[in-house]
Amino acid sequence: MSEEKYFKTLKDLPKEELFVQGHRACSGCGEAIAVRHIMKAIGPNCIVISPTGCLEVVSSPYPYTSWAVPWYHVAFENAASVASGVEAALKVLMRKGVLEKKKIHVVAIAGDGGTVDIGFQALSGALERGHGFAYICLDNEAYMNTGIQRSGATPYGAWTTTSAVGKAIRGKVQWKKNMPAIVASHGIPYVATACPAYPVDLVNKVKRAVEIEGPAYVHVLTPCVPGWRIPSNISIKVARLAVQTGIFPLYEIKDGKLTLTVKVPKRKHVKEYLKLQGRFAHLTDEEIEKIQERVDRESESLGLGPRA
């Protein structure tokens, strides 16, 4: 790959924590693992904006905060609008000489509800206006913070409290919204997908997203222990299987050119990913085959290689 790499191994990552200990995320939370790495990649020179969601709830019960950097909590729908405003304000203050001229990264870190459903129009608008900020979506595939309600990012067949499993309806009947593709079609300079099971890949993508001129978007799959109905110790294992089965391919789109960053030469059967999770426990073989067919088709179009 011709891309420059900011971090080659785990040893290159800073030891300093900017998302510190003592946050109240569930034991084994994939989102906490991802945010730790994201903050290491961005570094201390930043302003973070988070809408409502798990991240906000676990990191800021007054008077405790897990953030070592300036951090805003805003309403569910407007993380991207606030990030645009912060970026524009910094620009003006620097032009007027109130602030010293230097690069301050403006980063919005939101959940999947705050990105693909509620915050979608704010995000789309901010991308279209071309503000210089990075938007990071932590996708745990439902509204986990309020008690596991389905979102646009919930995959087909998954159980949630609002897509219950019964005789007539068996989990969510719609497919997952392909958010990275929707964002990429705004024609922004950088879009990537990442996952905490591949930490070096994740930090490089986040670093690239904040360093690039103009808007950038990173979609991070973060396993949720209570919502996915998994034991707390396998959250990373499940995230890795999502990549290895082709359900969540890791790629980046830079100036319209798509590159796979983690190649999966021998794709595993989706069953290996689904059977670990209680939210898919009800799926029959036909339903699993239906998911496999769709994954095969999508993998083929991305050039992910054949199934093992």
Add this chain to the structure above:
Amino acid sequence: MSQKNEFKLNPKPSWKELPIASIIPQPSTSRFYLTGDWRSFRPVIDKDKCVGCGLCWSYCPDAAIKWFEDGSVEVDLNYCKGCGVCAEECPAKAITMVEEVEE
């Protein structure tokens, strides 16, 4: 640095003490909230098997594992919630989860 190690805010403020918009003026105060008592299993590291790869440090959701320059690792039990991700992901199988019992 001594200031950094002091918790300057009232953990149970009355509504009159709350600043406007409930801003938290001191950074990283959650370090004073110890999550170690959530734990029912404790990770025990076998120093002889440890290869010093740092994966446990990387995959710890609570930043409870310290990874030193010489490669050795140490668990900070004040924060460890006992999820067991480190034991599952350790390539050398050097971490075992031991049930916490009353002494």
